[in-house]
Amino acid sequence: MSSEDPIVQMYKVCKRFGKIKALDKVDIQIYRGRIIGLLGSNGAGKSTLLRHIIGLYLPDEGHCTTFGCEAGKLGPRELSKIGYVHQEGELLDWMTVEQLIRYVSAYYPMWNFELEEKYIADFEISTSVRVGTLSPGQRQRLAILLAIGFEPALLILDEPASALDPIARAQFLELLLQIIQDENRAIIISSHILSDVEKVIDHAVIMKEGRILVDCGFDQLRERFSRVRISSLSGVLPSALPFENVLKCQRSNGEAILTIQDFSEEQIEQAAQNLDCQIEVQPLSLEDIYKIVAG
Amino acid sequence: MKILAANLKHLYQRRILWLFYVYLGLIILIIFSSVAAEIENPDAGRRHFIWLLMHEFLIGCIAAALQIEVLNKPLSYCLPGHRKTIRKFIFWVGIVISFVGSLLFFAYPGLLSWETILILCSAFCANLIFYWFGVGFVFVNKNAAIAIALFFWWAIFVPMLLDLHIMIESIFVQYFAIIVFIGGLSSIAAWFWLGNEGLARRYCAVPWISLFDLWNRDKLLRYSQSKAVTKWNKLKTHPNPQVEGFFLARMQIYGHFGIGRYIWGSLYTTFGIAISQGKGNLLGLFILLLMAIFFSYMGPMAAIIFYFLPAFMVGQIRLPVYSSMLISGGRKERFLTAMTLVATIAVLITALVTTIAALSVPLATTMPDITLHGKTFTFHAMSLQPFFVPLLMIPIVFTIQLFFFKKPYFVTVTIILLFMLLFTGGSLLKALSTVINPIYLIVSLLILSWSIFVMVLRYICMKRCLVGQGHAY
Numbered sequence: 106m107s108s109e110d111p112i113v114q115m116y117k118v119c120k121r122f123g124k125i126k127a128l129d130k131v132d133i134q135i136y137r138g139r140i141i142g143l144l145g146s147n148g149a150g151k152s153t154l155l156r157h158i159i160g161l162y163l164p165d166e167g168h169c170t171t172f173g174c175e176a177g178k179l180g181p182r183e184l185s186k187i188g189y190v191h192q193e194g195e196l197l198d199w200m201t202v203e204q205l206i207r208y209v210s211a212y213y214p215m216w217n218f219e220l221e222e223k224y225i226a227d228f229e230i231s232t233s234v235r236v237g238t239l240s241p242g243q244r245q246r247l248a249i250l251l252a253i254g255f256e257p258a259l260l261i262l263d264e265p266a267s268a269l270d271p272i273a274r275a276q277f278l279e280l281l282l283q284i285i286q287d288e289n290r291a292i293i294i295s296s297h298i299l300s301d302v303e304k305v306i307d308h309a310v311i312m313k314e315g316r317i318l319v320d321c322g323f324d325q326l327r328e329r330f331s332r333v334r335i336s337s338l339s340g341v342l343p344s345a346l347p348f349e350n351v352l353k354c355q356r357s358n359g360e361a362i363l364t365i366q367d368f369s370e371e372q373i374e375q376a377a378q379n380l381d382c383q384i385e386v387q388p389l390s391l392e393d394i395y396k397i398v399a400g
Numbered sequence: 401m402k403i404l405a406a407n408l409k410h411l412y413q414r415r416i417l418w419l420f421y422v423y424l425g426l427i428i429l430i431i432f433s434s435v436a437a438e439i440e441n442p443d444a445g446r447r448h449f450i451w452l453l454m455h456e457f458l459i460g461c462i463a464a465a466l467q468i469e470v471l472n473k474p475l476s477y478c479l480p481g482h483r484k485t486i487r488k489f490i491f492w493v494g495i496v497i498s499f500v501g502s503l504l505f506f507a508y509p510g511l512l513s514w515e516t517i518l519i520l521c522s523a524f525c526a527n528l529i530f531y532w533f534g535v536g537f538v539f540v541n542k543n544a545a546i547a548i549a550l551f552f553w554w555a556i557f558v559p560m561l562l563d564l565h566i567m568i569e570s571i572f573v574q575y576f577a578i579i580v581f582i583g584g585l586s587s588i589a590a591w592f593w594l595g596n597e598g599l600a601r602r603y604c605a606v607p608w609i610s611l612f613d614l615w616n617r618d619k620l621l622r623y624s625q626s627k628a629v630t631k632w633n634k635l636k637t638h639p640n641p642q643v644e645g646f647f648l649a650r651m652q653i654y655g656h657f658g659i660g661r662y663i664w665g666s667l668y669t670t671f672g673i674a675i676s677q678g679k680g681n682l683l684g685l686f687i688l689l690l691m692a693i694f695f696s697y698m699g700p701m702a703a704i705i706f707y708f709l710p711a712f713m714v715g716q717i718r719l720p721v722y723s724s725m726l727i728s729g730g731r732k733e734r735f736l737t738a739m740t741l742v743a744t745i746a747v748l749i750t751a752l753v754t755t756i757a758a759l760s761v762p763l764a765t766t767m768p769d770i771t772l773h774g775k776t777f778t779f780h781a782m783s784l785q786p787f788f789v790p791l792l793m794i795p796i797v798f799t800i801q802l803f804f805f806k807k808p809y810f811v812t813v814t815i816i817l818l819f820m821l822l823f824t825g826g827s828l829l830k831a832l833s834t835v836i837n838p839i840y841l842i843v844s845l846l847i848l849s850w851s852i853f854v855m856v857l858r859y860i861c862m863k864r865c866l867v868g869q870g871h872a873y
Contacts, residue, residue, distance in 0.1 A: 159726060161866045177731065177862075181657035185728040193867075195725045199673045204644055208668070211648055212728045214656040252726075 111136050112259050112291050113158050117167035120153055127153040129315040138288040140281060142306035143295040144395055149312040151295040152192065155261050159187055185213055188252035192264040194244050198237030202247060205236055213255035224250050227276060241268035249277065253284065260284065262294040266301060274301055281305050303391035313399045327388050330397060333373060334385040335361045347376045352397055364397070403485045410466045420462065427455060431504065452501045456527045460534020463493045468538065471603035487594035490535060498527035522576030525583020532586045640676035647672060659736055662729045666720045666737040667744065692756045696779050697770060703782040706757065708819055710749045711793030715801055715815050717745065721860060722805050724867045735861035739854060746794040753790055757782040788842050795853035802860050
């Protein structure tokens, strides 16, 4: 498997749970060197998709390969390259933090003890306490440590920061950026805290009802949508504005705010000249884009 | 709809209660048929009357558990009238059930008509006493499983073995005035206690496991997590560093991707905490010895229960199959480690139970006879022949666990039913052993149970989803 090949390939993957279609013909490829934001409402199929990648779920139809191996047949060699922080937060509660780290590290030949020490110090993890006594935030920090301690080539984070406080979240995002310095790695992060996610991702996947609505570079996605504030220089705006693909329009006293799709900056400037208006173009936040795409 | 009517709907909306109604119906049928069969004999029918009375305890537990669920919801605390309805519901159920139960005493032998009326009153009050006992028990105890265990112990083993039921029954027949007085007093006390304003406050939004939550894995998990701080803080000495060192050293003998590492890892996560508890292990062993002595006194047939019990208990051990905590082991590793783990458990349990049973042989010569209520119990050495029972039962228990993993208490109930079935099927096995060589029969059963287990385990590990949809695993 060359470094150019995708780490994960899903082809027409379908998964049903009773009457619910959790995944509906999902096609996706994950390449190295990317931080992918997996976005979607509750029940959109994000966790199901992630669990297919590591072989915890098997597809009803289609196939999923991870590191060139069918996901359901992943063995220790492939799984030792995958770090996974799951939203359930299952850990061995009866061990101390130190014992749990020692136990998990025993499975990974590439465990980085220096990174472990640094992370413990940075995230202020107390190693002598029992895992069962940790607060949700501390549990999540420990789960992150266990997932990154062996410097995995693929790091899967399913709601990793939901229980972290703002400072820990900022540290965590910084950590992700450090990890991705190594271009041979890929990170998939599924989160509802979009303001955090947009700081680090370079690729966005938006899901709804088991289907992928958007799968593209984050910059590309941002370029597709813009917010335009138009202020008339003559005091009056014409009733019909020369823009296509207007998603939203708010007008008041010679001013209009438009949310538009697939309209280049040159086209906007041209329209401004024709209208005798002042135009201000603002990019949309990920949250706004998400609302438009999945709303 | 009135609040009470809405509350009473629980009685049929809870599907698990339907199972209980079937059970209760069967019990009533058995009691009535027993009474009808012996009604001509003035003394023989007496012992059957108590059974319905004893079930009042369980009915009290259920009524209280249903209402604690209501109290537990913050919504019901705020809505007008809901707090007071708890008391009405519990009283309604108690009075109706106690009245129906007491009707059976129309058939009580050897009573004059005026005596029958008094005994009916006494029976009604006795029913209520048992009912309040059940209600109080569930309100006070947070773990409802204890209530069930106590019920079975109370209603089946103890009275049967010691003839206590006859004694209790004769008390409320002979001393009906006292029973009526206690019944009335306990009902008044219950009325005030259940109407206490503080009660609703005490149970509102408090982590609680009721009888019906035993089926709800998510709720059990949330409850155990909410209690984790207290629970784990008590375990100051665990896990033992030597135990940890031992298992990690065994793991490191094997290569990082070798199956041996995963097997030792799963043995560590399964037995690590148990082995670390020195005093706990000694206490467990002591309890097992006491049970062995108890069953030895109960006679040779009862001793077979001793061989069944450990298999029943290991059903609570969780196999390393369904886990979302990812280590580098794949599906194949999960399959092999789970299989090795079950084989290890089976061998260890068989060795332990057989050793304890063997100890009863020398003890048989020294243990004295015990006389209770004119009944003499003799210590019998336990037969070593059923040593294969744990080996046979453990794979069956784990097969059930694999199927019903999401509902741990459903596993327990299924296992109990299975044991009852096997127990009653014992005579069939005996009959079969006259036709087929018993050794061949046992070996065939062992091969069958292990084959089924391995096939089910392999199917789940290789072909099924290993974590649930939307559930905490």
